[in-house]
Amino acid sequence: ASDCHLGYKEKDPIRGHDSLVTFEEVFEIAKEHEVVDFVLLGGDLFHENKPSRATLHGCIEILRKYCLGDKPCQVEFLSDQSVNFWSSSFPVINYEDPNYNISTPVFTIHGNHDDPSGSKNLSAIDLLSSSGLVNYFGKTSSVDEISISPLLMQKGKSKLAVYGLGSVRDERLHRLFASEKITMLKPKMDTDNWFNIMVVHQNRVKHGEKNYIPEEFLSDFLDLVIWGHEHESLITPEWNPKTNFFVCQPGSTVATSLTEGEAKRKHVAILKVFNKTFKVEEIPLNTVRPFYIDELCLQETGISCDERHEQEIVSYVKKKIESMISKAEAEHSGSTRQPTEPLIRLKVDYSGGYIPFNSLRFGQQFVGRVANPKDIVHFYKKRTRREITEMESIENAELPISILERTVKIENIITELLANDSSYQMKFLSEKAIGDAVRIFVDKEENDIIEEYV
Structure with missing residues (x-):
């Protein structure tokens, strides 16, 4: 295992x-x-x-x-x-x-x-x-x-x-x-x-x-x-x-x-x-909490993207969630220790001018029936062919900070700062050492790690 x-x-x-x-x-x-x-x-x-x-x-x-x-x-x-x-x-x-x-x-x-x-x-x-x-x-x-x-x-x-x-x-x-x-x-x-x-x-x-x-x-x-x-x-x-x-x-x-x-x-x-x-x-394993995931494209439902049809979209999504819960109930292992409240995730593609509804409020009606009422629905937009082509063209290029900021590592920021500005040059500690110390402090909650490195 x-x-x-x-x-x-x-x-x-x-x-x-x-x-x-x-x-x-x-x-x-x-x-x-x-x-x-x-x-x-x-x-x-x-x-x-x-x-x-x-x-x-x-x-x-x-x-x-x-x-x-x-x-x-x-x-x-x-x-x-x-x-x-x-x-x-x-x-x-x-x-x-x-x-x-x-x-x-x-x-x-x-x-x-x-x-x-x-x-x-x-x-x-x-x-x-x-x-x-x-x-x-x-x-x-x-x-x-x-x-x-x-x-x-x-x-x-x-x-x-x-x-x-x-x-x-x-x-x-x-x-x-x-x-x-x-x-x-x-x-x-x-x-x-x-x-x-x-x-x-x-x-x-x-x-x-x-x-x-x-x-x-x-x-x-x-x-x-x-x-x-x-x-x-x-x-x-x-x-x-x-x-x-x-x-x-x-x-x-x-x-x-x-x-x-x-x-x-x-x-x-x-x-x-x-x-x-x-x-x-x-x-x-028969005691694992049941988990069902599915996708829904709103453009394929035939419902207008006009905001006046929001309730119709909500009802359609609710029906889809209900069918997933019914499937979870039907496929339960029968073990008394397997939870009866499943994990449900519906990925909803709202491309084409649709407006996402409030997923937190929507999930409240499933409290007591699913294990994750706060994040049942996940809204996303599929990338267009043009967006994919643009992403491929800049994959190996020098990307601006605005694109990288979500995945940049703290130790890399420290190394770049120390390398580019002479006023911040390290006299007694290496850039790598202090970068590792900060990473461990953040990721592992080791409160004494920076003192130990110093």
């Missing part, structure tokens, strides 16, 4: 418990299938870098309930634990620690939401690791060069090498791969007899020239890549003929945005490995 985002919308009276409910279902599935040797998570266990006490408490309760027990773990751990878990004060696999009875071990990397930060470079996952509840791997000690040592395990005749790399800023990781500063260490014994898995948490979809990690960057000796961060569930392994490995994208266990990818059915998978072959059993 991946991207559990525990604590997402925790203050929402309707959706506040969604992430924890489905997280527990993941472990229920593991327990029901007694053949499961361990749980492997692909990052973003928590939605916030500093999860609340309520979220931490809920997570610990579930881990203690389902991971502790007398059933012995049948997997033999072979690699150097002091290397695999170098960042922990207790560099020992938890099911071999004599102080714990672990029946279902959990292995996890960090994601971009719960990545380590602060003076000691810690995250909430470090807390779980120090308490013996999870095995945290894939943490890096350098931003200039990364060496990845696999977790080596064996059960019977099957040998498993698990490589992990916690989330790194895509631009930086892209640069490291391009400059061959990423090293993946292979087992010294029986090198060709290991089934090699890699767990990553990066952009798989291209968002910019370097704002993603091409699959071709990963080593071709891998057999399977577990790709976290992307929320659409593409659980069926996809073969990449260029790299000769499969990619499995579990997707998230909770919807954190109202997009088409999030509306797809959520899954977990049971991976069965025998020697160099594997099989993936896809299991749909």
Whole structure:
């Protein structure tokens, strides 16, 4: 599984418990299938870098309930634990620690939401690791060069090498791969007899020239890549003929945005490995809040764009919403723990002179029937062919600030300011250092980070 985002919308009276409910279902599935040797998570266990006490408490309760027990773990751990878990004060696999009875071990990397930060470079996952509840791997000690040592395990005749790399800023990781500063260490014994898995948490979809990690960057000796961060569930392994490995994208266990990818059915998978072959059993999650998304073009309704017909448009949109709610009711899983109030999103194209109505006021009539009455309707205009052509023509040009201001990064502003005005030149701190400090202060709410850099 991946991207559990525990604590997402925790203050929402309707959706506040969604992430924890489905997280527990993941472990229920593991327990029901007694053949499961361990749980492997692909990052973003928590939605916030500093999860609340309520979220931490809920997570610990579930881990203690389902991971502790007398059933012995049948997997033999072979690699150097002091290397695999170098960042922990207790560099020992938890099911071999004599102080714990672990029946279902959990292995996890960090994601971009719960990545380590602060003076000691810690995250909430470090807390779980120090308490013996999870095995945290894939943490890096350098931003200039990364060496990845696999977790080596064996059960019977099957040998498993698990490589992990916690989330790194895509631009930086892209640069490291391009400059061959990423090293993946292979087992010294029986090198060709290991089934090699890699767990990553990066952009798989291209968002910019370097704002993603091409699959071709990963080593071709891998057999399977577990790709976290992307929320659409593409659980069926996809073969990449260029790299000769499969990619499995579990997707998230909770919807954190109202997009088409999030509306797809959520899954977990049971991976069965025998020697160099594997099989993936896809299991749909039944406690995920139902989510339905659709589009409506007002020009295709035949209703006039004259403002005197606004009520007719409102009635048409309401009818469409009602049909989506009816569909959600009909397709409910039947689980008593699956919420009955669905997420509904209708994207309305108002091109052609139509005037959007008040979506907040419109949503009030669905309070108690949907989970997101405030943002059921999303109005947008499709770009004309001329606008698309103009955007393509200036894509690689020097854009004015007015276009860039919505995506500009704070560290870039600081770097440009310090570079262009000699009166602001840094005497003791580098531009990059202070830029990173400000970014962490804003994104991770690390109030002491600037003082630490200074």
